[in-house]
Every structure is written in C-alpha cells, then in structure tokens.
Amino acid sequence: MIIDLPTGPYEVVSSGGYSPGPAPVSRRLFAAAHVVADPLGDNSPGSPAVVDWDATLAYRNHLWSHGFGVAEAMDTAQRGMGLDWAATQELIRRTGANAAGPFACGAGTDQLAPGTHSVDAVIQAYLEQIAVIEETGGQVILMASRALVAAASGPDDYHRVYGHLLSQTSKPVILHWLGPMFDPLLAGYWGSPDLDVATDVFLEIIKSHASAVDGVKISLLDASREVAMRRRLPAGVRCYTGDDFHYPELILGDSHGHSDALLGIFDAIAPAAAAAVRALDASDIASYNSIFAPTVPLSRHIFGPPTYYYKTGIVFLAWLAGHQSHFKMVGGLESARSVPHLIMLFKLADAAGLLPDPELAVHRMRAFLEVST
Numbered sequence: 001m002i003i004d005l006p007t008g009p010y011e012v013v014s015s016g017g018y019s020p021g022p023a024p025v026s027r028r029l030f031a032a033a034h035v036v037a038d039p040l041g042d043n044s045p046g047s048p049a050v051v052d053w054d055a056t057l058a059y060r061n062h063l064w065s066h067g068f069g070v071a072e073a074m075d076t077a078q079r080g081m082g083l084d085w086a087a088t089q090e091l092i093r094r095t096g097a098n099a100a101g102p103f104a105c106g107a108g109t110d111q112l113a114p115g116t117h118s119v120d121a122v123i124q125a126y127l128e129q130i131a132v133i134e135e136t137g138g139q140v141i142l143m144a145s146r147a148l149v150a151a152a153s154g155p156d157d158y159h160r161v162y163g164h165l166l167s168q169t170s171k172p173v174i175l176h177w178l179g180p181m182f183d184p185l186l187a188g189y190w191g192s193p194d195l196d197v198a199t200d201v202f203l204e205i206i207k208s209h210a211s212a213v214d215g216v217k218i219s220l221l222d223a224s225r226e227v228a229m230r231r232r233l234p235a236g237v238r239c240y241t242g243d244d245f246h247y248p249e250l251i252l253g254d255s256h257g258h259s260d261a262l263l264g265i266f267d268a269i270a271p272a273a274a275a276a277v278r279a280l281d282a283s284d285i286a287s288y289n290s291i292f293a294p295t296v297p298l299s300r301h302i303f304g305p306p307t308y309y310y311k312t313g314i315v316f317l318a319w320l321a322g323h324q325s326h327f328k329m330v331g332g333l334e335s336a337r338s339v340p341h342l343i344m345l346f347k348l349a350d351a352a353g354l355l356p357d358p359e360l361a362v363h364r365m366r367a368f369l370e371v372s373t
Contacts, residue, residue: 005346071104073106080110096137109145202229217241219242221246269352298354311336321356
C-alpha cells in the first residue's frame with residue numbers, strides 16, 4: 001500500500017500488529033495511559049477538561065488485554081498540562097470501578113492554586129489525593145510536586161514531606177522522580193540541582209521508609225544513572241524504569257539486576273512491548289531484542305525535545321491505530337507537534353508494526369494531511 005506524503009511516496013509495511021496474550025511474568029509492567037478528549041467539548045487551553053469516558057476506559061481495557069498494569073492519572077494523562085483535579089478525581093474513580101487488571105494512580109498536589117504554598121499545605125494536598133486513590137483500591141504513585149519545589153528550602157523539607165506521607169499510606173507506594181526534561185518546574189527536586197546530591201537525598205528517604213516503598217520510578221533519561229541507583233536500592237524495593245530512551249536494556253538488566261517498567265511509551269507500543277517481554281519470559285533474548293529494536297527510534301522521536309509534548313504523539317498514534325475516533329486533546333495539545341514530526345511518527349510506527357489496521361491508518365493519515373498541508 002502506497003501513500004503520497006509531502007516527503008514523497010511511502011510504502012506501508014505493517015501487516016496487522018500483535019494479538020493480546022497472557023500477562024508477562026518476568027517483569028512487572030505498567031503503562032502510563034493517556035486520556036481521550038471529548039471532541040465536542042471545550043478543551044481549549046485553560047478550560048476544564050472534557051473527557052470521553054467510554055473511549056478513555058476502552059483504552060485501559062486495551063492495555064489490560066495485553067497484560068499491562070495501568071498507571072493512571074500520570075503525566076501521560078496530561079496532569080498539569082490540561083487535566084485538572086476535578087477530571088483527575090473522576091478518572092481515578094472510574095478506572096477503579098471498571099478495573100480489569102492491576103492499576104496504580106498518581107497522587108500529586110495539582111489542586112493547589114498557582115503560587116507559593118506552605119510545606120504543610122503541600123502535605124495536606126498530597127493526603128487529599130492519596131485518600132481518593134486508596135478509596136478505589138488503587139496503588140499510590142507519589143508524583144513529584146511543583147508546589148513542593150516552590151515551598152521547600154532544602155532536602156530537610158523533602159524528608160519531612162515524604163516521611164509524613166509514607167507513614168500514612170495503607171500499603172507500599174511507588175515514588176516517582178520526574179526529571180525537568182518532562183517538566184521544567186521540577187528542576188532541583190529533592191532539594192538540590194546537583195543530581196548526585198539529589199540522588200543521595202532520594203535514597204536516604206527510601207532507606208528510611210523502605211517497608212512503605214514498593215518501588216521507585218526513575219524518569220531522568222539517563223540509563224547509567226538509573227543502573228547506579230538501582231544497585232543502591234534496599235532489598236525488596238523495585239526500580240521501575242521511566243526511561244523512554246533506553247528501556248530495552250534496562251528491562252533486560254545485567255548480572256546485578258534489572259528494572260521493571262512504568263512507561264509512557266508503553267501506551268503507544270503496548271502490543272509490541274508485551275510480546276517482547278513474553279519472549280524474555282521464555283528466555284528468547286534474540287526475539288526480545290528484535291521486537292523492541294524498531295520501537296526505540298519511534299520512542300526517541302515521540303519523546304524528542306521539548307520532551308513534555310510527547311503526549312501529542314501518543315494520542316496521534318492512538319488515533320492512527322484505531323483506538324479513538326479523532327485527534328483532539330484536552331488543553332488543545334494536539335497542536336503541540338509539527339506536521340513533519342507527525343509524518344515521521346507515522347513512518348516509525350509502521351516500521352515497528354504498530355498500525356494494526358494499515359488501511360485505516362493510511363486513510364486517517366491522508367485525511368490529516370488534507371487539512372494540514
């Protein structure tokens with residue numbers, strides 16, 4: 001099948017994608033899921049999010065069908081970039097009520113109004129969100145807080161906040177370190193712009209409360225730093241890679257251990273990623289590597305700078321793959337990537353075998369180009 005792109009004729013090679021299968025067992029895998037906007041709602045920038053709940057929950061069922069846990073209400077769902085706290089609460093509750101597999105949910109402080117708040121206010125905001133999640137039976141993911149960056153005077157305030165929160169949760173949580181490439185307002189997290197100092201503070205908090213920590217999600221896009229940190233974690237604390245550039249090698253691991261995964265790119269590549277890890281379950285490393293290999297250029301493209309706009313590529317691919325009927329986003333974020341960027345995404349998704357209905361994908365790509373060029 002040939003499609004005429006502005007870059008010239010292109011032959012589509014996808015032949016149908018991957019079928020659902022049993023959950024992988026050698027690694028614990030979460031896919032951070034996006035939300036589907038209501039295309040007829042007012043989702044302009046700054047407006048309260050209007051979500052298509054049926055399509056949003058259907059996408060979670062897609063992820064569960066491939067054996068993933070769903071990481072709900074994370075930055076992939078546009079927390080802080082279009083998804084307000086009122087919509088986030090409803091998202092968490094609906095996912096909990098309709099769960100067909102494991103799920104964990106992001107707790108943050110984004111209900112606080114912009115501006116400076118006290119450390120105590122930050123703690124109370126976290127506790128409010130933790131309560132919503134625990135009511136649903138979901139596992140808590142303690143997300144990094146912009147408000148805490150603004151309120152904290154140094155590492156001691158991070159010890160105070162996280163120490164209090166970890167003494168209050170009912171079951172072990174996942175701690176999330178989201179780097180400034182994903183959110184510039186999180187620069188200096190853990191009380192220092194020096195990553196070595198910040199790492200030491202992070203590990204001190206984990207070691208002081210290890211029984212309350214299931215694992216840590218590292219989103220710094222630095223494989224060597226993740227491996228070094230992984231080797232310093234207390235026994236029983238998992239490392240969930242959040243590295244959308246180096247995930248195959250980090251999940252595979254080495255003689256000292258491996259990373260589990262909680263990734264935004266898994267939203268886009270779930271069928272291939274599940275097949276790869278099932279190959280790993282069978283000790284078929286060659287198949288593991290060959291399945292994952294073409295997904296890496298796609299992921300690096302989707303998460304290219306400015307990285308925080310990766311959500312646009314995630315949703316565009318979900319539309320091309322037939323998981324939603326439109327390419328609209330809360331906060332109007334469908335405009336955040338250029339036409340050339342999305343054309344390249346189409347080609348890379350095709351090369352990775354992630355267009356399950358190639359004819360539909362070509363039809364939609366043609367329609368997109370007709371109104372965009």
